[in-house]
Amino acid sequence: MLNTKRWSKMALFLCLMIALGLLPLYVDQPYVPHILTTVFINIMLAVSLRCSLITGLFNISHAAFFALGAYGSAILAIQFGIPSGVSLLLGGLIAAFSSLLIGVVILRLRGIYFAMVSIAIVEVIRVALNKGGALTGGYSGLGNIPALTVFGNNITGRDEFYWLGFVLMLITIFVLYRLEIGRIGMTWKAISQSENIAASVGVNIMLYKTIAFVIGSFFAGLAGGFFAYFQGFLGPDTFGFFPSVKILIYNYVGGTALLAGPIGGATLLTLISEPLRGFTYYEVIFFSIALIAVIVFLPGGIITLPQKLRLRKKYGYPT
């Protein structure tokens, strides 16, 4: 059959999804759904950063929009009494709107200059959150985040957060996957390969870069809103330069050729680095070593591993 391989892949994927969906019912340890929810958030971040990366934008400001989404939805719920489910979505929109304002200015820069300014953005946002006074809670952070209610369901327990995170992650992956294979995604990839040729067939470079930046930031903001309710507390140091770089490393360790790359990278690195959470120095060392190891031993990221192994089996060592 022509499509046997495709169907078997689909079936495998479905089984995995069902297994992941039912997991909290069968696993007694509350710790497991908790870690996996963190994995879902990191996958959302990694996949949404991919919009910028496939457009050729080395975007180090992603955690800034994650922070804006998180603080935005939390502040809307605390200060303005907006229903928590709505504020979750508004968090994404706040991040998208601010990225539009910022992007229109900084996307005019190219290459390394864009990367440098994006570092400035993430630091400016972090400092602003620190100095935000009563609104953001300043250095002591933002607590008292109300309970999350989505479509009348109270999301309070670990399992409910797990399911909501799972659904949000699936939506993010699905939308961004469809975008990537459609005309917008193809245009993004074209821009990263040659801006001149793309412009010569009528691609509005600024427009498509802005779309990539804004859509990526929207999903980062959505992840932020969910993160705010999931944690129940926000500290400014959760967001900043290193969290931004972490999201980049998920992408590069996983591999940038396919959407599966950031998914795999975020899953693997989050699970392995879980014991290091809180020990920032060790976390930095671990992520640096992971990045260097991938660059040296697997330049295409871990998604190229199956192909490499297949080649090695066929032709022997070295490949």
Place this chain on the structure above:
Amino acid sequence: MAIQLSTVGLTKNFGALCAVKDLDLEIQSGKLVALIGPNGAGKTTVFNLISGFLKPDRGRIHFKGKDITGFKPHQLPKMGLIRTFQLTNNFPNFTVMDNVLLGRHHRTAFTPRTIFYRPPTHEKQEAMGVLHLVGLDTLADEMATNLASGQQKRLQLAVALMAHPELLMLDEPLSGMTPEEINFLLQSIKNVVGKGVTVFLIEHNMKAVMRICEHIIVLDFGAKIAEGTPEYIQQHPQVIEIYLGIDEEKHYA
């Protein structure tokens, strides 16, 4: 014959270097026109000015009766002006097919169908037809980076044709090609002109230029020194001078 593209007093300086000097051009629609001149004469600069990649210091550019001076590069394909580049690998990490499909970018509407799905079969068939015109249909699934330089040039032509040009500006379309490829491509270009497309090209291969072009413009140090039919250009003393050098005995006599 209607004039499709014209420039008046087009001037561009790079610092103290005058790359293009008071250039007046007129290109009639449906013609095959060549822009020739020695290296550094400013030919590619003229292309960059017309296609919006550079802004002129002085002068105006009109296309189909509309002033397009200062237009952004991406605004011109919609009006029917498409250009290619001298050195390129196209989009190296796309397949040949995806390269060509991107050529119809400005003709694709924003609908949920085009945003969330791969291009439909009829678009792929259209792309296949264009690839057939340039003789790359057997390589449709190859990555563009794996093509030889002559094939890259042909792919570039295919991408440009997919954009449905009215004026096609080709920057050295024949460089890096074997003689067979040149013959094949010249025929393809002639066919394109036969369909009513104006072709404006820069080329160093004089034999080919003389063979197919109806009108030739010669540029030297940014200024136009001659224009006319191939026969006229071949006889023009100043053209002979810049291509063959000055006959010193005569010059100092």
